[in-house]
Amino acid sequence: MIALSSIALKVDSLRKEFGGLVAVRNVTFEVEEGEFVGLIGPNGCGKSTTFNCISGLLDQTSGSVEMFGQDVSGLRPDQIQNLGMTRTFQHTNLWRQMTVIENLLVPPRNQFGTSFRELLQSLFIPYGKSEEDRLTRAFEVLDQLEVPHMANNLTSELSGGQSKLVDIGRSMMGDPRLLLLDEPVAGVAGPLAMKIFNNLRRIVDETGISILIIEHNMDFILRQGVDRIIVMNEGQVLMQGSPDEVRSNREVIEAYLGAAGDHRGEEE
Ligand SMILES: Nc1ncnc2c1ncn2[C@@H]1O[C@H](COP(=O)(O)OP(=O)(O)O)[C@@H](O)[C@H]1O
Numbered sequence: 001m002i003a004l005s006s007i008a009l010k011v012d013s014l015r016k017e018f019g020g021l022v023a024v025r026n027v028t029f030e031v032e033e034g035e036f037v038g039l040i041g042p043n044g045c046g047k048s049t050t051f052n053c054i055s056g057l058l059d060q061t062s063g064s065v066e067m068f069g070q071d072v073s074g075l076r077p078d079q080i081q082n083l084g085m086t087r088t089f090q091h092t093n094l095w096r097q098m099t100v101i102e103n104l105l106v107p108p109r110n111q112f113g114t115s116f117r118e119l120l121q122s123l124f125i126p127y128g129k130s131e132e133d134r135l136t137r138a139f140e141v142l143d144q145l146e147v148p149h150m151a152n153n154l155t156s157e158l159s160g161g162q163s164k165l166v167d168i169g170r171s172m173m174g175d176p177r178l179l180l181l182d183e184p185v186a187g188v189a190g191p192l193a194m195k196i197f198n199n200l201r202r203i204v205d206e207t208g209i210s211i212l213i214i215e216h217n218m219d220f221i222l223r224q225g226v227d228r229i230i231v232m233n234e235g236q237v238l239m240q241g242s243p244d245e246v247r248s249n250r251e252v253i254e255a256y257l258g259a260a261g262d263h264r265g266e267e268e
């Protein structure tokens with residue numbers, strides 16, 4: 001077992017401005033190895049921008065990001081990916097004319113765009129695994145997500161929730177040590193959303209990887225077995241703690257739980 005004290009991700013005083021807009025004002029938090037952490041907060045509070053800075057898609061205005069003890073500021077997205085980090089995006093983009101298994105076999109291109117040219121480019125990125133190993137890994141990932149029966153389905157035939165699962169599966173193909181998932185269950189029906197969280201919990205427990213997961217529904221994440229929740233508001237960390245601590249924090253309750261909030265399944 002990995003020592004509990006090792007830090008997978010350390011974000012310190014992160015700030016990101018877009019012209020006059022301060023999207024991320026001052027964000028500091030850590031994710032330990034083997035930890036399953038939720039990042040929540042209202043729309044527009046800077047969650048995805050934080051992910052974009054961590055994964056090297058955006059250069060932060062100031063502050064620092066360390067991954068497994070290494071400063072990743074200034075590294076390209078593919079260099080950061082090589083350190084063992086993979087991420088998904090809020091809007092899932094699968095290769096629609098391919099089957100589920102084919103989508104998994106395309107080398108991880110999570111840090112890339114979705115044009116056909118970029119798909120071709122990504123095929124030439126060394127993957128570090130033989131084709132046979134990749135196929136074995138792809139079926140292992142589908143097993144871990146409990147959807148081996150979907151292997152030969154065309155992704156264009158999948159529901160929104162199933163597509164999200166395939167997207168998560170794709171991000172797991174490269175054996176990441178740190179997985180950043182941006183609203184992987186937004187718009188996914190409750191039972192499937194819970195199943196996805198259960199599977200992620202089990203993957204964390206069985207493999208010791210770290211998962212940081214963005215979710216915007218407070219009521220929902222409080223019940224999903226994450227170790228810790230980081231609550232953001234207006235570009236800052238409002239509080240962080242165990243689900244119980246977050247539940248009993250009055251400031252958070254007033255900001256989120258008191259509000260009507262949004263309801264799963266309505267969007268996208
Ligand atoms: N590339 C960008 N250019 C300009 N403004 C952006 C960009 N990305 C995000 N923003 C703005 O930054 C703020 C935070 O956005 P975002 O990080 O996407 O929030 P969240 O993921 O928490 O909903 C929003 O006001 C959003 O409009």
Ligand SMILES: [Mg+2]
Binds near residue numbers: 047048049090
């Ligand atoms: Mg977002």
